[in-house]
Amino acid sequence: xxxLTIDDVISALETPYPDFEIASGNTALILxxxxxxxxxxxxxxxxxxxxxxxxxxxxxxxxxxxxxxxAVDNSARILKACREKxxxxxxVHLEAPTKNPLHTAKVNRNIGLIVPPASDECKSLDQVKPIxxxxxxxxTNGGAFSGTNLDFILRNMDIQSLILVGFLTDxxxxxxxxxxxxxxxxxxxxxxxxxxxxxxxxxxLIWSLDDMCLKVYTTDQVLDKLxxxxxxxxxx
Amino acid sequence: xxxLTIDDVISALETPYPDFEIASGNTALILxxxxxxxxxxxxxxxxxxxxxxxxxxxxxxxxxxxxxxxAVDNSARILKACREKxxxxxxVHLEAPTKNPLHTAKVNRNIGLIVPPASDECKSLDQVKPIxxxxxxxxTNGGAFSGTNLDFILRNMDIQSLILVGFLTDxxxxxxxxxxxxxxxxxxxxxxxxxxxxxxxxxxLIWSLDDMCLKVYTTDQVLDKLxxxxxxxxxx
Amino acid sequence: xxxLTIDDVISALETPYPDFEIASGNTALILxxxxxxxxxxxxxxxxxxxxxxxxxxxxxxxxxxxxxxxAVDNSARILKACREKxxxxxxVHLEAPTKNPLHTAKVNRNIGLIVPPASDECKSLDQVKPIxxxxxxxxTNGGAFSGTNLDFILRNMDIQSLILVGFLTDxxxxxxxxxxxxxxxxxxxxxxxxxxxxxxxxxxLIWSLDDMCLKVYTTDQVLDKLxxxxxxxxxx
Amino acid sequence: xxxLTIDDVISALETPYPDFEIASGNTALILxxxxxxxxxxxxxxxxxxxxxxxxxxxxxxxxxxxxxxxAVDNSARILKACREKxxxxxxVHLEAPTKNPLHTAKVNRNIGLIVPPASDECKSLDQVKPIxxxxxxxxTNGGAFSGTNLDFILRNMDIQSLILVGFLTDxxxxxxxxxxxxxxxxxxxxxxxxxxxxxxxxxxLIWSLDDMCLKVYTTDQVLDKLxxxxxxxxxx
Numbered sequence: 001x002x003x004l005t006i007d008d009v010i011s012a013l014e015t016p017y018p019d020f021e022i023a024s025g026n027t028a029l030i031l032x033x034x035x036x037x038x039x040x041x042x043x044x045x046x047x048x049x050x051x052x053x054x055x056x057x058x059x060x061x062x063x064x065x066x067x068x069x070x071a072v073d074n075s076a077r078i079l080k081a082c083r084e085k086x087x088x089x090x091x092v093h094l095e096a097p098t099k100n101p102l103h104t105a106k107v108n109r110n111i112g113l114i115v116p117p118a119s120d121e122c123k124s125l126d127q128v129k130p131i132x133x134x135x136x137x138x139x140t141n142g143g144a145f146s147g148t149n150l151d152f153i154l155r156n157m158d159i160q161s162l163i164l165v166g167f168l169t170d171x172x173x174x175x176x177x178x179x180x181x182x183x184x185x186x187x188x189x190x191x192x193x194x195x196x197x198x199x200x201x202x203x204x205l206i207w208s209l210d211d212m213c214l215k216v217y218t219t220d221q222v223l224d225k226l227x228x229x230x231x232x233x234x235x236x
Numbered sequence: 237x238x239x240l241t242i243d244d245v246i247s248a249l250e251t252p253y254p255d256f257e258i259a260s261g262n263t264a265l266i267l268x269x270x271x272x273x274x275x276x277x278x279x280x281x282x283x284x285x286x287x288x289x290x291x292x293x294x295x296x297x298x299x300x301x302x303x304x305x306x307a308v309d310n311s312a313r314i315l316k317a318c319r320e321k322x323x324x325x326x327x328v329h330l331e332a333p334t335k336n337p338l339h340t341a342k343v344n345r346n347i348g349l350i351v352p353p354a355s356d357e358c359k360s361l362d363q364v365k366p367i368x369x370x371x372x373x374x375x376t377n378g379g380a381f382s383g384t385n386l387d388f389i390l391r392n393m394d395i396q397s398l399i400l401v402g403f404l405t406d407x408x409x410x411x412x413x414x415x416x417x418x419x420x421x422x423x424x425x426x427x428x429x430x431x432x433x434x435x436x437x438x439x440x441l442i443w444s445l446d447d448m449c450l451k452v453y454t455t456d457q458v459l460d461k462l463x464x465x466x467x468x469x470x471x472x
Numbered sequence: 473x474x475x476l477t478i479d480d481v482i483s484a485l486e487t488p489y490p491d492f493e494i495a496s497g498n499t500a501l502i503l504x505x506x507x508x509x510x511x512x513x514x515x516x517x518x519x520x521x522x523x524x525x526x527x528x529x530x531x532x533x534x535x536x537x538x539x540x541x542x543a544v545d546n547s548a549r550i551l552k553a554c555r556e557k558x559x560x561x562x563x564v565h566l567e568a569p570t571k572n573p574l575h576t577a578k579v580n581r582n583i584g585l586i587v588p589p590a591s592d593e594c595k596s597l598d599q600v601k602p603i604x605x606x607x608x609x610x611x612t613n614g615g616a617f618s619g620t621n622l623d624f625i626l627r628n629m630d631i632q633s634l635i636l637v638g639f640l641t642d643x644x645x646x647x648x649x650x651x652x653x654x655x656x657x658x659x660x661x662x663x664x665x666x667x668x669x670x671x672x673x674x675x676x677l678i679w680s681l682d683d684m685c686l687k688v689y690t691t692d693q694v695l696d697k698l699x700x701x702x703x704x705x706x707x708x
Numbered sequence: 709x710x711x712l713t714i715d716d717v718i719s720a721l722e723t724p725y726p727d728f729e730i731a732s733g734n735t736a737l738i739l740x741x742x743x744x745x746x747x748x749x750x751x752x753x754x755x756x757x758x759x760x761x762x763x764x765x766x767x768x769x770x771x772x773x774x775x776x777x778x779a780v781d782n783s784a785r786i787l788k789a790c791r792e793k794x795x796x797x798x799x800v801h802l803e804a805p806t807k808n809p810l811h812t813a814k815v816n817r818n819i820g821l822i823v824p825p826a827s828d829e830c831k832s833l834d835q836v837k838p839i840x841x842x843x844x845x846x847x848t849n850g851g852a853f854s855g856t857n858l859d860f861i862l863r864n865m866d867i868q869s870l871i872l873v874g875f876l877t878d879x880x881x882x883x884x885x886x887x888x889x890x891x892x893x894x895x896x897x898x899x900x901x902x903x904x905x906x907x908x909x910x911x912x913l914i915w916s917l918d919d920m921c922l923k924v925y926t927t928d929q930v931l932d933k934l935x936x937x938x939x940x941x942x943x944x
Contacts, residue, residue: 004292006300006433009283015348047245056240064242088810098841102796102865106420107449109864112251133806141860142449146418149847152855155627156656156817157810170444175418178411182382184342184628196444197242204440208406208432213343213378324574334605338560338629345628369570375621383624388613391863392581392892393574420864476764478772478905481755487820519717528712536714578892579921584723614921618890642916647886654854654883656814668916669714676912680878680904685815685850 016211020161020186022225024086028159032092032144032166032173032194034075034128037121040065067195067202068167074193074219075165076127081226083131088157090150091130092166092176095122095138105141115140143175151183161186163222165193169202177209187214190222252447256397256422258461260322264395267327268380268402268409268430270311270364273357274330276301303431303438304403310429310455311401312363317462319367324393327366328386328402328412331358331374341377351376379411387419397422399458401429405438413445423450426458488683492633492658494697496558500631504564504616504638504645504666506547506600509593512537539667539674540639546665546691547637548599553698555603560629562622563602564638564648567594567610577613587612615647623655633658635694637665641674649681659686662694724919728869728894730933732794736867740800740852740874740881740902742783742836745829748773775903775910776875782901782927783873784835789934791839796865798858799838800874800884803830803846813849823848851883859891869894871930873901877910885917895922898930 036042040061047057082089094115096104104114115122130136141147154162162185164177173194180187189209196202210216217225272278276297283293318325330351332340340350351358366372377383390398398421402409409430416423425445432438446452453461508514512533519529554561566587568576576586587594602608613619626634634657638645645666652659661681668674682688689697744750748769755765790797802823804812812822823830838844849855862870870893874881881902888895897917904910918924925933 004288004296006296009279009288009293009296010433012286012288013279013282017347043245043249046249050248052240052245052248057245060240060242060245097843097861100841103843103861105418105860105864107417111253111448133808135805135811139857141418143414143418146415147860148857149855152655152813152849153805153811156813156855170440171448174410174444175414178379178414179382181343182341182377182379182411183624197246198443200436201440201444204406204437205444207434208410208437208441212347212407333607333625336605339605339607339625341624341628369572371569371575377624383628384621385611385619388577388619388891389569389575392577419860476760476768478768481751481760481765481768482905484758484760485751485754489819515717515721518721522720524712524717524720529717532712532714532717577890579889583725583920613890615886615890618887642912643920646882646916647890650851650883650886651854653815654813654849654851669718670915672908673912673916676878676909677916679906680882680909680913684819684879 014211017213017215019215022087022161022163022188022229024229026159027161027163028088028090028154028157029078029082029163029165030090030092030144030176031075031079031128032164032176033094034072034091034125034166035093035121036123036125037094037115038167039125040068042121063199064195064197067199071165071167071193071195072125072127074190077219078163078165078190078193078222078226079128081223082163085226085229087163087226088159090135090137090154091124091128092137092139092144092148092150093122093124094140096140097138103140105147107141142172143179144172145176145179145183154185159185161188164189167194168196169194170196170205174205174209177214181213188222189214189216190219191216192219250447253449253451255451258323258397258399258424258465260465262395263397263399264324264326264390264393265314265318265399265401266380266412267311267315267325267364268400268412269328269330270308270361270402271329271357272359272361273351274403275361276304278357299435300431300433303435307401307403307429307431308361308363310426313455314399314401314426314429314458314462315364317459318399321462321465323399323462324395326371326373326386326390327360327364328373328375328380328384329358329360330376332376333374339376341383343377378408379415380408381412381415381419390421395421397424399424399426401426403430404432405430406432406441410441410445413450417449424458425450425452426455427452428455486683489685489687491687494559494633494635494660494701496701498631499633499635500560500562500626500629501550501554501635501637502562502564502616502648503547503551503600504636504648505566506544506563506597506638507565507593508595508597509566509587510639511597512540514593535671536667536669539671543637543639543665543667544597544599546662549691550635550637550662550665550694550698551600553695554635557698557701559635559698560631562607562609562626563596563600564609564611564616564620564622565594565596566612568612569610575612577619579613614644615651616644617648617651617655626657631657633660635660635662637662639666640668641666642668642677646677646681649686653685660694661686661688662691663688664691722919725921725923727923730795730869730871730896730937732937734867735869735871736796736798736862736865737786737790737871737873738798738800738852738884739783739787739836740872740884741802742780742799742833742874743801743829744831744833745802745823746875747833748776750829771907772903772905775907779873779875779901779903780833780835782898785927786871786873786898786901786930786934787836789931790871793934793937795871795934796867798843798845798862799832799836800845800847800852800856800858801830801832802848804848805846811848813855815849850880851887852880853884853887853891862893867893869896872897875902876904877902878904878913882913882917885922889921896930897922897924898927899924900927
């Protein structure tokens with residue numbers, strides 16, 4: 001006989017965030033920081049350079065590396081389907097507007113995270129390269145909405161719902177998800193198209209957000225939803 | 237012999253968010269949703285009304301209830317010290333501006349969380365009652381910055397750092413913390429002056445935020461910092 | 473034979489801002505600062521107290537006073553029609569949240585314009601008193617969007633167009649109009665339901681805004697548009 | 709014997725916006741839309757193409773053309789002095805992020821003002837070309853603050869005062885000025901480093917803004933202020 005938990009009580013009392021429709025012209029796919037800088041490679045190299053034994057570092061990051069590249073592949077699958085169905089695509093990137101460190105947001109300047117403009121590490125990972133006329137929004141802080149004009153652009157496009165993928169679950173993705181739902185967007189967060197270093201932090205965040213202020217789905221569920229969209233919007 | 241973990245690697249590579257000074261005229265204490273509606277009582281009553289056995293419900297929420305009231309007491313201790321030292325105080329409350337449900341933000345309207353104006357559940361818990369000329373900012377969404385003029389008021393007061401306490405760690409507090417740090421505030425989140433239903437979610441969020449975009453301290457550490465402030469600002 | 477002016481050239485080259493539909497559920501009436509503090513009386517009294525001869529002051533303000541009270545009456549006529557047709561109504565008021573001068577925006581603190589909370593001068597003029605469940609948004613700065621959560625509330629209500637009335641044409645009304653159109657709202661500014669001290673400043677502003685970023689109409693034209701709305705929205 | 713006017717009464721009663729210091733590290737120069745698209749040439753060409761007689765068009769725009777180029781020269785003089793004194797410089801430009809018309813703000817899309825990315829008309833006028841590491845902020849709407857992350861960047865740089873120059877006085881400059889002062893910036897608007905088509909509209913706007921929410925100075929006065937700054941800030 002299983003004991004009643006606080007989760008059971010909450011589930012019984014709360015109204016889950018309702019499901020919503022995804023549609024061309026109403027929905028945008030937001031790819032967050034799927035850039036070289038977010039990939040595990042520079043991270044692993046830096047650790048080895050710092051003196052950690054290579055084998056141990058690789059063992060330590062193995063689980064994260066697997067989850068990261070799986071999330072990149074899933075983001076790429078969703079990106080492909082969105083392009084086919086006329087869902088607007090926005091690439092959000094960490095990238096400073098100039099080399100002047102004062103032009104990077106305090107929050108990242110304070111931890112030394114300054115990403116020079118047009119540097120190699122700014123580039124999109126090959127799996128999700130932007131194509132012509134897809135928006136690229138650069139930022140120097142965490143959340144995609146607080147240091148950019150992303151909200152301004154999306155509302156002027158009449159976008160009302162968002163599909164969120166990218167990195168890291170408990171940093172830029174979480175900041176973006178909380179803010180997006182507060183702004184009134186219906187948000188669909190793709191559980192296996194995002195990742196963070198610690199699996200527990202990823203799971204905890206997903207658990208907290210799901211049904212509280214947004215919907216969490218798997219890549220396969222999102223692809224299924226996208227497959228049911230009939231016709232793409234013709235742009236002007 | 238202990239194995240290298242991804243946490244060890246991250247700790248060795250990253251620059252932690254730097255410490256910062258707390259001072260009268262520069263710092264504000266933000267109390268988030270420390271209201272009757274956030275307390276466990278209505279929650280427990282609703283569960284019992286729904287048919288769950290009283291003893292089982294009480295057992296299920298015991299750990300949360302303990303952490304919640306401890307966090308209220310800690311918030312009250314910090315509030316008292318801030319008042320003595322001339323640190324500005326802002327009470328952020330869930331409360332709709334009118335009874336029209338359209339005047340509540342979509343995100344909360346969607347889950348049925350509508351808090352009528354001037355209702356009993358809006359009230360501050362007794363431990364942290366506002367006093368004259370303390371700001372009360374009402375909101376109908378999660379984060380304290382996205383649906384209010386809180387940022388406008390704080391920057392017009394020249395506030396540059398924030399002490400955050402209140403509820404729930406992984407809902408309104410997290411949304412506020414991510415947003416505040418992105419806006420450029422130095423944020424001090426008080427670990428044991430906030431809580432959420434699941435202890436794991438609380439711990440995971442604290443772990444993710446700490447040293448990434450803000451500083452996490454205990455109530456005792458914050459009280460120690462406050463005790464070292466010499467003189468209070470004279471208003472006007 | 474009349475000479476070609478730069479106005480003729482501009483008119484021939486530019487696309488005027490297009491007309492748009494007003495509808496219950498999509499449109500909100502925004503009444504800006506139609507409060508005792510905006511009326512000519514305190515102004516006239518202060519001038520006399522300062523030593524200016526009463527007759528001369530009254531002569532000096534006669535034209536403004538006439539235009540002001542005409543604009544109040546016109547605002548009241550539009551308010552009545554909006555209520556009948558289920559157009560949402562928002563009263564924007566100058567009013568500080570507390571007596572602490574730091575809680576007033578710098579811009580108004582700098583010129584000594586601090587309006588104490590719940591003071592007599594805060595009150596709506598009798599002609600446009602708010603009724604139950606109409607939103608009252610307080611501000612301590614000029615524009616109705618930059619120091620409040622007005623935009624947040626309107627977008628969460630799915631409001632897409634605004635009717636603007638109130639005071640002063642070249643201060644709070646202009647700041648609100650520019651900002652509203654930039655945010656993506658279709659704005660209808662009511663020429664004779666707003667006024668400012670100098671008639672030339674009023675006329676110049678109306679001329680600049682009209683067809684550039686919004687539509688300007690007379691009260692009679694707006695009442696005609698409102699009369700053609702068929703049914704009022706039922707609020708949930 | 710001159711009669712008392714409403715202007716006399718206002719001047720006697722109101723506290724003018726106070727003067728403020730300009731300093732490296734605290735002040736930024738904002739150049740608004742000083743681009744080919746804003747210059748009278750394309751405008752004159754279009755009018756002639758439309759069938760207006762060349763001589764008449766030139767006569768009609770002569771006054772504006774003179775004021776426009778004088779304002780460009782004055783902006784260039786201020787820009788040079790700011791660079792010498794280490795005042796941060798921001799170039800704000802009308803320019804769409806992509807060729808997709810939906811990525812232009814509604815307000816400008818509605819009047820057909822779509823400025824393709826990297827087009828010739830986007831370019832800065834030669835007199836005020838950006839140099840390395842000067843910020844260029846692009847926008848597709850009127851005000852420089854409402855559709856960009858300009859405010860985010862400036863506050864993260866600890867900028868507290870702004871010098872505004874550029875075009876047009878009663879469109880983008882006015883929208884920017886009202887918004888900037890509402891946000892809490894001390895704003896210095898340079899009377900003869902801005903212009904608009906109709907001289908009356910320019911004069912009226914300057915009259916309305918001056919001492920209400922900002923300070924208006926001439927280019928010579930601003931150059932004098934700049935000349936008294938002692939040392940430039942060393943970046944990082």
